[in-house]
Amino acid sequence: MAVVTIEHLDIVFGDNLAKTLPLMDKGHTRNDILGLTGDVVGVQDANIEVNEGEICVLMGLSGSGKSTLLRAVNGLNKIARGRCLVRDGDEMVDMATCDETKLRHMRTHRVSMVFQSFALMPWLTVLENVAFGLEMQGMGLKERLSKAKEQLDMVGLTQWADKKPDELSGGMRQRVGLARAFAMDTDVLLMDEPFSALDPLIRSQLQDELIELQKRLNKTIIFVSHDLDEALKIGSKIAIMESARIIQQDEPEQIVLNPATEYVEKFVAHTNPLNVLCGSALMTPIAELAKKEARFSVGENLWLALDSGQFQGVYNLEEEVASAQWAPGMPIEQVPANTVVRVDETITMRDAVEIRYHTDRPLVLENAGQCVGILSDHNFYHALLGKHFSRTEVSS
Numbered sequence: 281m282a283v284v285t286i287e288h289l290d291i292v293f294g295d296n297l298a299k300t301l302p303l304m305d306k307g308h309t310r311n312d313i314l315g316l317t318g319d320v321v322g323v324q325d326a327n328i329e330v331n332e333g334e335i336c337v338l339m340g341l342s343g344s345g346k347s348t349l350l351r352a353v354n355g356l357n358k359i360a361r362g363r364c365l366v367r368d369g370d371e372m373v374d375m376a377t378c379d380e381t382k383l384r385h386m387r388t389h390r391v392s393m394v395f396q397s398f399a400l401m402p403w404l405t406v407l408e409n410v411a412f413g414l415e416m417q418g419m420g421l422k423e424r425l426s427k428a429k430e431q432l433d434m435v436g437l438t439q440w441a442d443k444k445p446d447e448l449s450g451g452m453r454q455r456v457g458l459a460r461a462f463a464m465d466t467d468v469l470l471m472d473e474p475f476s477a478l479d480p481l482i483r484s485q486l487q488d489e490l491i492e493l494q495k496r497l498n499k500t501i502i503f504v505s506h507d508l509d510e511a512l513k514i515g516s517k518i519a520i521m522e523s524a525r526i527i528q529q530d531e532p533e534q535i536v537l538n539p540a541t542e543y544v545e546k547f548v549a550h551t552n553p554l555n556v557l558c559g560s561a562l563m564t565p566i567a568e569l570a571k572k573e574a575r576f577s578v579g580e581n582l583w584l585a586l587d588s589g590q591f592q593g594v595y596n597l598e599e600e601v602a603s604a605q606w607a608p609g610m611p612i613e614q615v616p617a618n619t620v621v622r623v624d625e626t627i628t629m630r631d632a633v634e635i636r637y638h639t640d641r642p643l644v645l646e647n648a649g650q651c652v653g654i655l656s657d658h659n660f661y662h663a664l665l666g667k668h669f670s671r672t673e674v675s676s
């Protein structure tokens with residue numbers, strides 16, 4: 281179910297809309313338009329749908345329009361053209377045209393925001409900061425303090441409730457920011473580079489915590505980042521922006537496998553494939569394996585026997601080699617050495633590499649009981665060297 285739907289959205293900073301919009305339609309660049317009218321195009325023709333429970337990451341270089349698009353979702357930026365619809369129960373409210381009362385209702389009950397700068401009030405305690413927004417929702421003192429305590433507990437800061445924000449570290453303050461946003465219990469959370477000021481370890485930890493909280497609370501999150509590794513880790517959908525436009529939006533793995541432009545390819549070239557790619561994107565398909573007397577070579581002198589696509593065994597000369605099946609959640613360190621492991625083709629690259637490390641054997645990939653391919657060191661090196669993607673030209 282769509283919670284946020286953005287349709288043909290344009291945002292322009294400046295007072296010359298009557299001149300700027302036709303220039304945008306004629307295909308003039310942002311720089312041209314700045315020179316001709318003095319207006320800055322913040323977002324141009326953005327279209328995106330974010331479904332319930334999704335984490336959509338807006339990604340791109342500085343100035344590409346990420347924050348401008350994000351801020352449109354809670355009505356902070358004036359929309360020049362197009363629609364920005366946000367769900368309010370059974371109704372979709374257009375943030376471009378709704379009146380002040382509706383806007384206030386949407387900001388207190390439907391959409392809340394977490395900033396990079398934490399935006400905590402220094403004169404209030406940590407607990408009071410978390411409870412602050414609830415007062416605006418009209419909640420009584422006792423109830424809001426109890427709700428704020430619950431949220432502080434969730435982010436592991438119960439013991440810090442009575443401290444002032446400046447007594448906390450940056451990571452802790454950002455946790456307070458998260459607790460405050462989650463306390464509002466709005467359906468949509470907007471997060472503008474919330475972790476970018478933090479050091480890498482704390483940042484990674486907070487990313488994990490956000491993923492956990494999201495699983496429990498099933499919020500719809502729009503998250504701005506300029507770090508593709510962060511986007512790939514937390515996003516269920518990624519929209520890449522360049523010069524005010526969304527130039528590609530897709531699932532993380534597809535962005536890495538099929539970057540639409542050179543700009544996207546440059547981001548992708550520096551990502552860690554372990555976190556993104558899955559077995560089916562890496563494997564050598566059965567049809568491409570060398571075949572001898574009805575058996576398929578999986579390298580290392582090992583031969584795979586199939587019957588109508590189903591696994592029959594792996595042989596080293598005529599001797600059968602140990603094999604086992606693995607499914608996500610099973611402890612990898614318990615997989616015996618020298619065993620060919622059969623796994624589902626959706627296995628993550630990280631798990632596959634770890635299995636290979638433990639067993640010292642290639643992996644056999646299956647889909648619904650049919651062997652579809654194998655994973656050996658060659659496949660892993662291929663991905664680690666960034667040779668796994670092929671850029672598809674975008675049609676304009």
Ligand SMILES: Nc1ncnc2c1ncn2[C@@H]1O[C@H](COP(=O)(O)OP(=O)(O)OP(=O)(O)O)[C@@H](O)[C@H]1O
Nearest residue numbers: 293320321322341342343344345346347348349506
């Ligand atoms: N309030 C404003 N008034 C005028 N121009 C603005 C305003 N806010 C943003 N812009 C312009 O809109 C463009 C997009 O800015 P935006 O902040 O959305 O980019 P961003 O991708 O979020 O960048 P960053 O990663 O640096 O935060 C920029 O050229 C910026 O100068």
